[in-house]
Amino acid sequence: MWHAYCRWAAGQGIESERFRRRWAGGGADKVWPDGWLADVSALAERRGSAPATVAALTGFEQGTVERPVTASRGCHALTRALAVGVLPAGRKGSAWVRWARELAALTHGDAGAQSATAAAVVLVGHCLHGASVLQALAAGTEAVEAARDVAGGLVARLAGAREDAERQPADPARLALLAPDATAEAVLLGGVYVAASFSGRADVGAALRFAAGAPHGEGVGCVAGALLGAAHGTDVLPTGLVSRLELAWVLDVLARDLVAELTESPGGSEYTDAKDPLWLTRYPGW
Incomplete structure (x- = not known):
């Protein structure tokens, strides 16, 4: 994963020559960055800032849970990790929570951000394997709690977000309180609240529109869309939105x-x- 991040950075023009010397070993005949994604020009375009990720990569030393290289609480590590929820899907064990924390720690050193990332991966895995969105969110939260490797209070806040959706579904004020910023924990709680508020197959479009109204709608919508997409399948994603995605x-x-x-x-x-x-x-x- 660290090498893949370095490939992305080189494509973005970040320390390209230094990365080439690091990974190609100075060999003029070695093609690097390698892999087909390196040839996708759209991935080389700048689409915003990712200061913690760039800081970690340009430091040329991958972070670990024990030795963080940044103190970032931001959501980028979490949103990047959502897709790997397919790996623990249907499987038990606390090892997945630890593994997801280590994945986040490559670039984000805050324990809360790492814990939120781990919880998000486990929740997506349960949505892929669960009987319903609400049941999957409840079971996933229990699995995170059982792992005992997340920052204090996160499990209770996840349960609280689900309960809020039962008592006050689709309430913009409640969403703003749960997800007031772009931190990893905020977008996770906001995404869980949105997914629990709009848990039906026919509600995904409404869920994404509602999520967009959060203070950091991109992150909340990303989490909510991942949870609902995992639970219901790609067919429920609004065709009009998907057809506009460049990638x-x-x-x-x-x-x-x-x-x-x-x-x-x-x-x-x-x-x-x-x-x-x-x-x-x-x-x-x-």
Whole structure:
């Protein structure tokens, strides 16, 4: 994951030559950054600021839970991690909470941001595997609590966000209180509140419109959309919105290839030959 972040940074023009020397070893004949995503020009465009991520990457030392490289509480580590909720889907064990915290810690050192990221990954996994949105959110919260590896009070606040949705669903004032800023915990609580307020298959469009009204609507909408999309499937995403996404085809290819990696092992393994000889060229795992 750290190497993948470095590939992204180089594509953005951030310390490109330093990263090349680090990863290509100075070899003039070595193509780096590698992998097909490096050729997607839309991913090289600047679309906003990510100061904590850039600070961590330009420091050339990946952060860990024990040795953070930033003190950021921001939501970028969380929103980037939502997709990996497919990994713990249907599986038990506190190891996933720790793993997700370590993923966030690569760039974000605040314990609360790491805990929120871990909780978000587990919640998405339960939505992929759960019987309903509300049941999945409740079971996911219990799994986070059982792991005992999150910052104090987060589990209670997650439960409180669900209860708020039962008592006062779709209340803009309540959403603003739960998610007043762009911190990881705020967008998580806001996303849970939105998903619990609009839990039906036919409500996803309304959920995204409501989420956009939060003080940091992008983050809240990202979390709510991930939870609801995981629970109901891609068919419930509003076609009008998806068709306007510049990177929709990239996301679709990545999603399908992730499922293929988890179910078919197209790149092979120590014991099996690769079904797709170009798989590790597309996704170099180093």
